[in-house]
Amino acid sequence: MNILIAEDDPAIQVFDRALMSKWNFDFDLASDGEEAVNYALKSRGRYDFCLMDVEMPGVNGIEATRFIRRELPYFPIVAVTANPGYRDQCLSAGMDDFIQKPCTPGRLFEVIKDLSVKPLLVKFGEDEILVIEGRTMNPKEMQELRELRKQSLTKLKLVGLDHSFVVHKNIQNKISHDLIGEGKEISEFIDRSPSEPGRCQLYKANLYVTKDMLLPEELEEEIWKENEGVEKYSSPAERYASDE
Structure with missing residues (x-):
């Protein structure tokens, strides 16, 4: 499983790294939307899943998702944010689901599993x-x-x-x-x-x-x-x- 994580909060980055390592998932961690887009462009569809924070400096998660959906092959993208008011904007931008912070590891794993099913x-x-x-x-x-x-x-x-x-x-x-x-x-x-x-x-x-x-x-x-x-x-x- 190859996962792209876009998250600017250092504490949440530590949490995400620990979970991905515990689950034996390969991952790249971007600190803003521009870096997430660059990872996605470099991979050319290699990712199986993306956790996308919404409020990030520079290019935010919604803008990054719009670019990825326009330029790259499909892979699941899920919004992760503490603000429920972003839901409609995230889904309209092409995200597949919406997770509100804080999120338990069990809930996060279920979302990844459900959206990254493969033959x-x-x-x-x-x-x-x-x-x-x-x-x-x-x-x-x-x-x-x-x-x-x-x-x-x-x-x-x-x-x-x-x-x-x-x-x-x-x-x-x-x-x-x-x-x-x-x-x-x-x-x-x-x-x-x-x-x-x-x-x-x-x-x-x-x-x-x-x-x-x-x-x-x-x-x-x-x-x-x-x-x-x-x-x-x-x-x-x-x-x-x-x-x-």
């Missing part, structure tokens, strides 16, 4: 299987993923294939653990797509997937079992936020 991609590396997150999608494309995320689900796609699977949000970590951590030849997961749900077997040798179709009552039981088993594969950031 999972499985592909070959030179000598390994890679399970990675795709790029952050535009608002229209992201809406389906957000709805899935409310059910603790996401999309998994094999690079080179058009078909995607609806899976538990922790399946990325489970597949990596099975195929890389334990060196297994097969990793199983449940495809929860409404049209063709079933039990899938992902083969390490060639990323070939087979699927066992399941009766509705079998599917319900398999989903319950998988939900119980994949909780241990949640990310460190999610585990930390759940303790807040």
